[in-house]
Amino acid sequence: MFWGKSRNIIVALEVGSTKVAAAVGEIRPDGTLALLGIGEAASGQIRKCEIVDFEVAQGCVRDALAEAEQKTDMVIAEVYLAISGAHVRSSNTRVTTLVGNDGDEITAEHLQELQDMATAQPLPTDHAIVHHLLQHYVLDDATKTDNPIGLASKQLTAHFHQVYGLATRLQTTIRCVKELSIDVKNYALSSYATAQAVLTRNQKQLGAVVINLGGGISDYIAYQKGAVVHSGVLGVVGDHLTNDIVSGLKIPYAKAEFLKKSEGSVILDPNEADGRITLPGAYNFEERQIHRTSLNTIMQARQAEIFEIILEDLQNAPFWNDFSGTVYITGGASQVKGLIELASHIFPCAVELAHQSPFDGDQNYGRRPDLSTLLGLLQYARQAEMELPSARGFARVGQSLRKALASMKLI
């Protein structure tokens, strides 16, 4: 019963170019997270994480949520949404406030003031803020700290990493969910969510770049000394690999996708220069022999280009000069053969395949890199829920009532 001791259920939703997936988790009383199940549906009319056909995309979201409900026997009323797209931009900003001429003590109000000032920072026209991620605070004497409360200083500066995107496109994705009578409780940048799934606190401290190679976009985020220092989105990845194969080898899209996954490699092996792959025929497609070199050349050219563009962007960021961490690669397109070898050639630092942090509950999804963002978003949701002040008294009744009505599709 919803007015009884209700379970704290959280749902993460990712509207991707390849698939729409919804993960249902439960926050246990001790604060740990258990995965209850995941619902998936193939994406339709979503390219580069942006909706091309609203109705078709909404149907995919509905299917994914329905499957998640069916698998977990839960009613989904609100979700945390992963946000991405080639329109998403980021920048680093800093704001300063006066604490007092006599070096007064810094209080929570000062931090809130800085947060408000950061929120009021001007953005490019038609853009809306997605995140203000705090990097660190700086005191008078240039001392950096994560928690300045109680310290004495004349002025306090906060450094933020702000992420913003085109308001209309962000609204479209949110509306796609809201029109299904599902509330979007909060949203997070995909790459930020991914990092929550694959990076430990220690790795963030040492320095890490997480590259999530999805179906429609590659997004990446960089951590140094525990803070987000850079992020970016490139609207090129797995779909482009397949599209290149279609264009180069003149084969249907489905065949190209099959070829990419089963035979493709981004490393050119001289021993396989004369090798051929037999592409099985179908009722409307005659069996064909494909040059392995051709396939791999196409894939390597594209994948190398993606890495080179990301590297160039990272190199232009100020943090890169002092970066000595590791590049972690994850996402559905990271399963291509030879990827780490190729990345190691391009990035002048250690490169590894990312592994998701262990979690409780359904263990069927733990080894799937294409679910990194979704599971990371679930972690983000857990953190956000933990930080929310718990409702008491009438507020708690109202919250429960709202959930119940939402589950009955009345609001």
Added chain:
Amino acid sequence: MIEFTQDGPFAEKVDHLFPDRVRIIGLGQTGAAVCDQLVLHGRPGQDLWVFDSDQLTIEGSVVPNRHLLGGKLVRGLGCNGDIELAREIVVQEENQLAHVVRGCDFLVLVLGLAGATGVALAERLIELTRETGAKVIVVGVQPFGFEGWERREKSIEAIASLRQEADSVLILSHDRLAEHPTTKKNIRHGFHLMHGLMAKTAQALAQIVCKRGLIQLSFADVRSLYGRYAGSEVLENCWVAHVEGDMRDCPEDLVAELLEGPLLADEAIWKQVDHAVVAVSGTRHLGLSDVQEMVSVLKDRLPANIPIATSASLDEENHDKVRMSVLLAMTAPVTAGAADMPVAPTKKNRPIAETGPMPAKGELEAPIAQPLPQPSQATRLVKAKPALVPVENLAVAEEPEALTLEAEPVDQTPKMSARAKKRFVAKQEEMQFESATRGRFEKTHETMYRGENLDQPTFRRRGLKIKV
């Protein structure tokens, strides 16, 4: 009509009545090469200057007034495309540049738009010239497409910057010569050809703005054609052709040769061009009627019906030569955007008559009512009417009843007159090749990175060969 003669008592003073108020300055490597051409093939006595930061360019130039800039900064090694460095040089050489702009009414700056030294110098010279009240005309050339997107982007930025300040900016494109046989054989010949054309352009401009003669144009005419685009995205806006012949040559031949100019080879330009300026110069034997005849022939043969402004002057140093330069201009922004115009010349359509031998006599027997000529005589197919025969119809013979055989001693291979060539217009609309498809991403926003469309396959953009 006022005609100056050198027979009277003021004969020696004629040249001083209209002193050379035009100063042509070559900036950077391209500018130096253009000025070299002017020294070697142009009129002697022109006020020419050359500036560059590359010692090799300056030492190799034949222009007497040549100056190496930025010796302290780059030690004669050039700026290597670094515009900021070039601007530093300009600041350092401020006094020398201020001296150059004094004492002239018109300044013609000639430069390559992808170079740093030339562009930085041009920007500053224009500013300095404004203080003296002189007018500035810029003649710039865009780089070849194969030189890379970086140079192309630099040139676009330079055009935007120069158009903000200069009175007139004439932009030519190297890509127009990409398909020219000379260029295909040796790229240096392509550059040389363009430098020659730019030299002729500068010379024609000098004639238009200050040379008095039979028919006078002014700077206002130049500015009205090339000075309207401050802030516009139109890039290439000038196409030039030049011909030099003997005074006794037939005007028709001169015009035909003029229209064979390498920059006019692409028929697509005639859809963009909307004005023309013709500059004719010759000796005192050149009369007004000669000029009128030449312009009339040109107007008749131009593939586009556009207004022509004419300037004619007398030049005793022409030695019985007549020179004709045509500057075509695009003043109205086209709907597709001039930037999207295919700059590489497309192959000319060959008339059907040129694609194979004439039809055999036997094939024509049935529809022809009149007796055939003797086998020894060559035959030419003509329509009964009208008099002007579209050549493409000759061999097709779609309307055999309208054709007659006319006995005439002509060559076996059908020759087309220059007039007919220029008049050739495809009857059927030509099918244009669309740009490469983006496949799955056709409906999405293009992902552009440094001028490249990342939705296009990488292997294709990088020219990798794929065995299918």
